[in-house]
Amino acid sequence: MAKPACKNLEEIFRTPHGAVYQCNRANCFWLEFAGGISAFKASDFLHLKKQVEQIDVPEMVQNTARMADIVILNPFRSERCFVLTVTDVLNLRELLQGAKVMLDLNSMLYDCLHAMAV
Amino acid sequence: MKDLLRLRTSLTEEIETLLNEQIKVEAHSSSVYLAMSSWCNRNGFDNSADYFQKQSGEEREHMLKLFGFINDMGxxxxxxxxxxxxxxxxxxxxxFETALQQEIYVTQQFNRIADRCFKAKDFMSFQFIQWFLKEQIEEEYIARRALELFDVIGEEGTGRWEIDKQVPKIKYEN
Known part of the structure; x- marks a missing residue:
């Protein structure tokens, strides 16, 4: 999927399965994944990352029940509903964790640049 | 690019998680103290029952202090x-042995949080944690003194009755 056409969006992280953008105008993040794109406030974005990290992947793999093959996430304040297979969980986890590393890096750069400027 | 994470909160994910875990520890402690209060009451140790009920309230206050801090920091x-x-x-x-073990565990947890705050250079949280560390000196002292009463007074005869009478009088003066 191409980057959404908005000059305030900056790409934070991308994998072959999706991307995360930051909107500097609305102070939110856009998550592009599995053919859809949706906005999250910073706190909701971090909460989603935590939810995805808490999914018990080994249990999904080992459990032979059909219902164990997918996980459904309904993030608050979002119209998006994620229906994730094991592969999706791993891909989404990689995407969100990568984005978080980039955001942390941005915070570090801010710290350093501010220290230099003062 | 704006630093949206920093605009939202000054807590790192790691410190926020640690503080939330501590909220759970404090809530657990509060409930355990309440269970102790109930046990003492059932067994005729009225003063100790009151003492543990008071302790339970204090643990809940600690929990709320942590709770408020996390929210205040975004x-x-x-x-x-x-x-x-x-x-x-x-x-x-x-x-009383369980109570002391519990306080030791709480101290260990706060030491761990202080260590992580220091390493993460989160000095605001580090400063906030100081209050709890100071509080733990008192908590451990009182729990240890209470347990020592069992050796000093002895449990024979009216020993336990006397211990129960002395428990609420334990004070940390420093």
Whole structure:
């Protein structure tokens, strides 16, 4: 999927399965994944990352029940509903964790640049 | 690019998680103290029952202090799930031994948080944690003194009755 056409969006992280953008105008993040794109406030974005990290992947793999093959996430304040297979969980986890590393890096750069400027 | 994370909160994910875990520890402690209070009451140790009920309230206040801090810093304070509260104890002495072990565990947790705050250069949280570390000096002292009463007074005869009478009088003066 191409980057959404908005000059305030900056790409934070991308994998072959999706991307995360930051909107500097609305102070939110856009998550592009599995053919859809949706906005999250910073706190909701971090909460989603935590939810995805808490999914018990080994249990999904080992459990032979059909219902164990997918996980459904309904993030608050979002119209998006994620229906994730094991592969999706791993891909989404990689995407969100990568984005978080980039955001942390941005915070570090801010710290350093501010220290230099003062 | 704006630093949206920093605009939202000054807590790192790691420190927020640690503080939320501590909320759970405090809530657990509060419930355990309440169970101890109930046990003491059932077994005729009225003063100790009051003492543990008071302790339970203090632990809850600690929990709320942590809760408020996380929210004030822009974080997400999580209301804890409290399970596995022991309702029975081996003896009057065992109640106080458990109380001391619990306080030692709480101290260890705060030491760990202080260490992580320091390493993460989160000095605001580090400063906030100081209050709890100071509080733990008193908490451990009182719990240890209470347990020592069992050796000093002895449990024979009216020993336990006397211990129960002395427990509320333990004060940390420094």
């Amino acid at each position: 974080g997400r304070a999580i209301s804890p799930e409290v399970t596995n509260i022991p309702q029975e104890f081996e003896s009057f002495r065992a109640v």
